[in-house]
Amino acid sequence: MDPYIVILVGTGALILLVAWLPMVLRELPLSLPMFCIACGLVAFGLSNGDTPDPMTYPHTAERLTELVVIVALTGAGLKLDRPLAWQTWRLTWRLLGVAMPLSILGIACIGYWGLGLGLPAALLLGAALAPTDPVLASDVQVGPPRSGEEDEVRFTLTAEAGLNDGLAFPFVNLAVSLAAVGLAPGEWLGHWIGVDVLWKLAAGVGAGWGIGRLLGWLTFRMPNRAKLSRTGDGFVALGATFLAYGLTEIVHGYGFIAVFVAALGMRAAERQHDYHERLHDFAEQTERLLMMVLLVLFGGALAGGVLGPLTWAGVVAALGFIFIVRPAAAMLSLLGTPQPMEERAAIAFFGIRGLGSFYYLSFAANAAAFPEMGQLWAVISLTVLISVGLHGVTVTPAMRWLDVRRRRQGVLPLEA
Numbered sequence: 001m002d003p004y005i006v007i008l009v010g011t012g013a014l015i016l017l018v019a020w021l022p023m024v025l026r027e028l029p030l031s032l033p034m035f036c037i038a039c040g041l042v043a044f045g046l047s048n049g050d051t052p053d054p055m056t057y058p059h060t061a062e063r064l065t066e067l068v069v070i071v072a073l074t075g076a077g078l079k080l081d082r083p084l085a086w087q088t089w090r091l092t093w094r095l096l097g098v099a100m101p102l103s104i105l106g107i108a109c110i111g112y113w114g115l116g117l118g119l120p121a122a123l124l125l126g127a128a129l130a131p132t133d134p135v136l137a138s139d140v141q142v143g144p145p146r147s148g149e150e151d152e153v154r155f156t157l158t159a160e161a162g163l164n165d166g167l168a169f170p171f172v173n174l175a176v177s178l179a180a181v182g183l184a185p186g187e188w189l190g191h192w193i194g195v196d197v198l199w200k201l202a203a204g205v206g207a208g209w210g211i212g213r214l215l216g217w218l219t220f221r222m223p224n225r226a227k228l229s230r231t232g233d234g235f236v237a238l239g240a241t242f243l244a245y246g247l248t249e250i251v252h253g254y255g256f257i258a259v260f261v262a263a264l265g266m267r268a269a270e271r272q273h274d275y276h277e278r279l280h281d282f283a284e285q286t287e288r289l290l291m292m293v294l295l296v297l298f299g300g301a302l303a304g305g306v307l308g309p310l311t312w313a314g315v316v317a318a319l320g321f322i323f324i325v326r327p328a329a330a331m332l333s334l335l336g337t338p339q340p341m342e343e344r345a346a347i348a349f350f351g352i353r354g355l356g357s358f359y360y361l362s363f364a365a366n367a368a369a370f371p372e373m374g375q376l377w378a379v380i381s382l383t384v385l386i387s388v389g390l391h392g393v394t395v396t397p398a399m400r401w402l403d404v405r406r407r408r409q410g411v412l413p414l415e416a
Helices: 003-025 032-047 058-079 090-114 119-129 152-167 169-181 189-221 236-250 255-269 275-303 312-333 341-349 355-367 373-408
Strands: none
Touching: 003 275, 032 275, 032 373, 058 152, 058 236, 058 255, 058 275, 058 355, 090 119, 090 152, 090 312, 119 169, 119 355, 119 373, 152 169, 152 189, 152 255, 152 341, 152 373, 169 189, 169 355, 189 236, 189 255, 236 255, 236 275, 255 275, 275 355, 275 373, 312 341, 312 373, 341 373, 355 373
């Protein structure tokens, strides 16, 4: 049989499933990511052929995960109706400034003392697993633009996912530097602070905001005949994503931060326009298609033995990351906030791990030599697998319960 025809059939089936499965699975204790991973596991397990091992194809793994993450970050930024401000984003700032460094530290300590990893590998483990994933967290994020689905829990988790992927990069780069040049501070400290922290973060925020505001002006403020919004084309979101990411990377900034901030800048240019919904819908559909492809490949990697190097210590560590480190760090960061305990608990618990972790791991594998890379892939793959299953089953009933509780307290309208 012609492989080209087989690819066409598989692609067609996948696209139809992208549209159909979310409706079918909505009322079941099963999520779309769980289904995709299971399909990949079965399909590649029965194929008797090559499996998509990320250690064999690290450059492909890096580029594919990079693509789905930047599209997801644009979608997350376009969703947010709330303007960027210190006070209204206060929970997000706490998670980014307190919970994330504590999570990196906690995971790295477990990796170093519990798993016997070297310091660079332990730091990489912490940096890769600390960020909340923007791709697999759609069920705990706000709704489409102007939908009104922006309670504090959903908003905080969406904004956190939009920013913490980029904020993990300095720690990933630090792990790469330690692996490449050694632990002596004189070999890496100056460059890390000056370039990896100060310049790249500032360039990511600055370039993203500038590009976003420029695109917002071209879309909504140009003379009427020239407005991009007149096209009605949703694929403009994809162009904005690639442009913001590429230009920021050219000036050596963090593109992950730039694409999210650019989306915020476009919303700020004209917050109530109907065209935002078209842009968001296209970004979301593209993200879902890419996500399904990558999760099928992840299932194939599981069939190929990516969990082979896993030990019982690794299993305990993965459970600790999900049930102890992230919840404890987030709850500490939210101390003193006025949110009810159950809302703080939901924010702390639904720190979903996913494809962003795979990106950081493949990025580091291509940048420096980590002798423990097989063990890192095994532990992170198990952590993501547990997160997909656990959070996929619990998120819908948990968020519904919170919505019902808010209605009873008069925080949400009865029709919401």
